[in-house]
Structure formats: structure tokens, C-alpha cells
Amino acid sequence: MTVQSDRKGQTGREGWDSAALADPHRRDDKAARVEAMFDAIAPTYERVNSVVSLGRDAAWRRVAIRALAVKADDVALDICCGTGDMIRALATATPRPRLIIGVDFSEQMLRAGHYAADVASMTALVRADAQRLPLADASVDVITCAFGVRNFQDLPRGLDEMRRVLRPGGRVAILEFAPPDNVIARWGFAFYSGVLLPRIAAWISRDRVGAYRYLPRSIQTFEKRGMMAERLRAAGFTRVSSKSLNLGSVAVYRGEAD
Numbered sequence: 001m002t003v004q005s006d007r008k009g010q011t012g013r014e015g016w017d018s019a020a021l022a023d024p025h026r027r028d029d030k031a032a033r034v035e036a037m038f039d040a041i042a043p044t045y046e047r048v049n050s051v052v053s054l055g056r057d058a059a060w061r062r063v064a065i066r067a068l069a070v071k072a073d074d075v076a077l078d079i080c081c082g083t084g085d086m087i088r089a090l091a092t093a094t095p096r097p098r099l100i101i102g103v104d105f106s107e108q109m110l111r112a113g114h115y116a117a118d119v120a121s122m123t124a125l126v127r128a129d130a131q132r133l134p135l136a137d138a139s140v141d142v143i144t145c146a147f148g149v150r151n152f153q154d155l156p157r158g159l160d161e162m163r164r165v166l167r168p169g170g171r172v173a174i175l176e177f178a179p180p181d182n183v184i185a186r187w188g189f190a191f192y193s194g195v196l197l198p199r200i201a202a203w204i205s206r207d208r209v210g211a212y213r214y215l216p217r218s219i220q221t222f223e224k225r226g227m228m229a230e231r232l233r234a235a236g237f238t239r240v241s242s243k244s245l246n247l248g249s250v251a252v253y254r255g256e257a258d
């Protein structure tokens with residue numbers, strides 16, 4: 001499988017230091033830093049993910065896919081596909097879409113992906129920015145985006161792009177971390193994601209770019225559940241709903257295009 005690209009390399013090699021983490025979502029160079037960060041951690045990304053999520057991340061992806069009610073002749077778009085976890089989950093679902101397009105701007109994440117031959121034959125990988133999808137209006141039936149939207153430079157624009165490329169009747173499912181509403185669960189999540197996870201993940205990945213300090217900080221400072229649902233409505237999605245997973249620390253948002 002080849003990777004098509006409409007993108008030049010970015011600069012942003014500085015990594016996430018304390019100053020940049022003060023308000024990561026408001027930085028003009030957020031996208032460049034995010035791209036450089038994922039390029040740096042790509043080789044160990046999947047290993048870290050399954051260790052720090054205690055293997056639960058696969059189940060969260062299955063919940064998102066079930067919410068989409070995929071049909072056998074659907075074209076699926078996985079935005080922020082990374083190393084392809086969601087693509088593999090879509091390709092092994094029943095029924096499965098006829099074509100899966102995976103989009104990501106990190107060249108190294110795309111290169112680190114591995115696909116069985118039958119999955120590769122139904123998948124097209126495109127290196128592009130989710131904020132400027134190289135796809136026609138109303139050209140896909142279902143969209144997935146797992147742990148991607150928090151990284152967007154401009155969240156409303158990224159959601160508008162999703163709505164633009166979705167056909168009438170299309171469905172979107174977005175997975176994202178969110179601090180739990182319950183006080184005790186929120187404390188536990190803050191301790192785990194802010195103290196334990198960065199140490200475990202940095203040890204496995206030999207992180208030099210602050211990726212696992214960015215992770216908890218970008219979750220704490222990102223849109224809360226109600227606001228994400230509002231953003232989806234503002235982008236033109238209808239029948240918007242959200243469901244909490246993992247004691248409320250993961251949300252799956254669903255919307256439709258009329």
C-alpha cells in the first residue's frame with residue numbers, strides 16, 4: 001500500500017516544554033508541534049497505547065464502530081488514522097465498508113502502520129491535514145476519528161471539514177478523552193493521566209518531545225463533553241449524542257448528516 005501525500009514537511013521540532021504546555025490549544029504552532037511529536041513517538045506509539053490503556057483502547061474503537069452502523073457498500077474515512085488501529089478495526093468489523101480512506105499528517109505514523117494483505121487492498125492512506133481534507137464534498141458515508149480532534153489547530157474547522165465530506169445520511173463517530181464528571185473518578189483519572197501515565201509512557205518510548213506531558217495537559221484544557229456536542233451541532237451535524245466509556249474518561253460522540 002502506498003501513501004499518497006499532498007503535504008510538505010513541517011517545522012516544530014521544539015517539543016512540548018512547560019511554556020508551550022501553559023495553553024497548548026491556543027498556540028499558533030500547535031499543529032507543527034503535534035506533527036513533530038507524533039513523528040517522534042511513532043515507533044512505540046501502539047505499544048505505549050496498549051500498555052497505558054491496559055488494552056482497553058481496542059474495545060473503545062469497537063464501541064465507536066458499532067455506533068456508526070456501517071453498511072457493506074459504505075466508504076469509510078478514518079481521520080487522524082495514525083498507525084491504523086481504527087482502520088484494522090473497521091476492516092474486521094461485520095459488515096465492513098468496501099473502502100477505507102485513512103488520513104493523517106504524520107508521515108512517520110503512517111509509515112509505522114502495518115496491514116494484512118486483505119486490509120491493505122481495501123485501504124488508501126493519504127498524508128494530509130484533517131483541516132483541509134483532499135476529498136470532494138459529500139464523498140464518504142461514515143467517518144471515524146479516534147483521539148485526533150484534541151490535536152486540531154482549529155477544532156471548528158476540522159469538524160466543518162468532516163461535515164463537508166459526509167454524504168446525506170452519513171454518520172460520524174469521534175472518540176476522545178475527557179475528564180470524568182464524577183469527582184472521585186476525576187481525581188483518579190488526573191492522578192493516572194498526569195502522574196503515572198507520563199512516567200510509564202516516557203520510559204517505554206524514551207520520549208524526548210514531551211508527548212506524554214502534552215497528553216494529560218491537552219485533555220485537561222480541551223472542550224468538555226457538553227461543549228464538544230455543541231461544536232458538532234454548530235458544524236451542522238444532527239442527532240448528536242455522546243456516551244461515556246472507561247468510568248467517564250473516554251467519550252464517544254456521534255452525529256449524522258441530513
Ligand SMILES: C[S@@+](CC[C@H](N)C(=O)[O-])C[C@H]1O[C@@H](n2cnc3c(N)ncnc32)[C@H](O)[C@@H]1O
Pocket residue numbers: 031034035038079080081082083084085086103104105106109128129130131145146147148151152153
Ligand atoms: C493520538 S493519535 C491517534 C491515532 C489513531 N487514531 C488511534 O486511535 O490510535 C493522533 C493522530 O492524529 C494525527 N493528527 C493530529 N492532528 C492532525 C491533523 N490536523 N491532520 C491530520 N492528522 C492529524 C497525528 O499525527 C496522530 O497520528
